[in-house]
Amino acid sequence: xxxxxxxxxxxxxxxxxxxxxxxxxxxxxxxxxxxxxxxxxxxxxxxxxxxxxxxxxxxxxxxxxxxxxxxxxxxxxxxxxxxxxxxxxxxxxxxxxxxxxxxxxxxxxxxxxxxxxxxxxx
Amino acid sequence: xxxxxxxxxxxxxxxxxxxxxxxxxxxxxxxxxxxxxxxxxxxxxxxxxxxxxxxxxxxxxxxxxxxxxxxxxxxxxxxxxxxxxxxxxxxxxxxxxxxxxxxxxxxxxxxxxxxxxxxxxxxxxxxxxxxxxxxx
Numbered sequence: 001x002x003x004x005x006x007x008x009x010x011x012x013x014x015x016x017x018x019x020x021x022x023x024x025x026x027x028x029x030x031x032x033x034x035x036x037x038x039x040x041x042x043x044x045x046x047x048x049x050x051x052x053x054x055x056x057x058x059x060x061x062x063x064x065x066x067x068x069x070x071x072x073x074x075x076x077x078x079x080x081x082x083x084x085x086x087x088x089x090x091x092x093x094x095x096x097x098x099x100x101x102x103x104x105x106x107x108x109x110x111x112x113x114x115x116x117x118x119x120x121x122x
Numbered sequence: 123x124x125x126x127x128x129x130x131x132x133x134x135x136x137x138x139x140x141x142x143x144x145x146x147x148x149x150x151x152x153x154x155x156x157x158x159x160x161x162x163x164x165x166x167x168x169x170x171x172x173x174x175x176x177x178x179x180x181x182x183x184x185x186x187x188x189x190x191x192x193x194x195x196x197x198x199x200x201x202x203x204x205x206x207x208x209x210x211x212x213x214x215x216x217x218x219x220x221x222x223x224x225x226x227x228x229x230x231x232x233x234x235x236x237x238x239x240x241x242x243x244x245x246x247x248x249x250x251x252x253x254x255x256x257x258x
Contacts, residue, residue, distance in 0.1 A: 009241035013177075013234055020181035095248075096170040097241045100177040107181070 012079070012097040015048070019104045024048060026105045031056055038076075044105050045082070052082040055102055077102050158207050159254060165204045166247050172197045173240045180233055190233060197240060198223045204247070212250050219243045 018024035024046055031043040031054075043056035060074040079098045080088040092098060107113075172193045179186040179193065201223060205216035219239050222231060 005238050006242035006245045009238050009245065013238045013241070016177055017180075017234060093245075095241065096173065096244055097177070097237075100174050103174065103178065104181065107178075 008093050008095065009097050012092065012095065012101050015053075016097070016101050016104045018048075019101065019108055022108065026055075026109060028109055029054075033058065037061070041075075042102065042106065044102075044109065045086075052084070052086070053079065054082045054086070054088070055079045055098070055105065057102060154207070154209065155257075161207055162204065162247060163251060165200055165207070166244055166251075169197055169200050169204070169240060170244055172200070173237060173244070176233065176237055176240075180237070183233070194223060194226065194233075194236065201240075201243070204243075208247075212246060215243060215246050 026044040026046045029043050029045050031040045033040060038058045038060040040056045041059045045054040056078055058076045077099050079092040081090040083089050176190055176193050179190050201216055201220045205213055205220055208216055222239055226236060
């Protein structure tokens with residue numbers, strides 16, 4: 001019997017693959033969440049299939065209340081579809097795979113691969 | 123009179139037997155409930171960590187096959203433990219994912235497919251854990 005797959009996990013896995021293969025380029029951005037508590041410590045956006053996508057890590061400080069799925073106390077990672085004005089129109093359900101996507105993006109943005117290649121070629 | 127007392131005694135001992143069975147079944151249910159609550163978050167956390175490692179390793183899949191296999195082998199053990207601590211639909215889901223993981227060489231599954239299977243399993247168990255918050 002076929003195993004039903006979670007649609008969001010499928011989409012996020014595809015985004016990770018495209019990010020790792022550099023077919024999807026993310027741009028770092030400075031982001032402030034209006035009216036919300038916490039500080040955005042890492043934020044990126046890209047365009048995929050004519051839709052704006054934004055991902056950010058929100059550090060909620062020492063509230064002692066929030067425990068997120070990425071096992072990072074008081075941190076939340078959000079992946080959103082945004083409109084042309086940068087306003088979120090849809091937020092993906094929080095999941096471990098979203099944290100994996102941010103990790104892949106940060107790896108790409110930091111140019112870790114290029115750095116390693118240069119080191120090895122030196 | 124003696125016959126009537128014997129009848130009551132027979133009935134009481136049969137009722138006692140049913141009561142013992144009911145207590146036994148309930149105790150097992152309570153035990154599984156607490157084992158599930160105590161161990162499943164830990165297991166899903168470990169599976170999530172292993173799946174994250176796999177997603178990183180797949181970025182360089184040509185050079186990381188042995189490490190991916192190692193992570194998958196560890197996930198198999200963890201999902202097996204998860205299956206043993208679950209009941210109903212969750213158990214069935216864990217069994218199906220486990221079967222795919224165990225047969226990954228035979229079915230030549232794409233590792234990203236397996237990653238999605240694992241993430242889907244984690245979503246299922248997260249929902250169950252959220253539901254459990256409403257139960258005593």
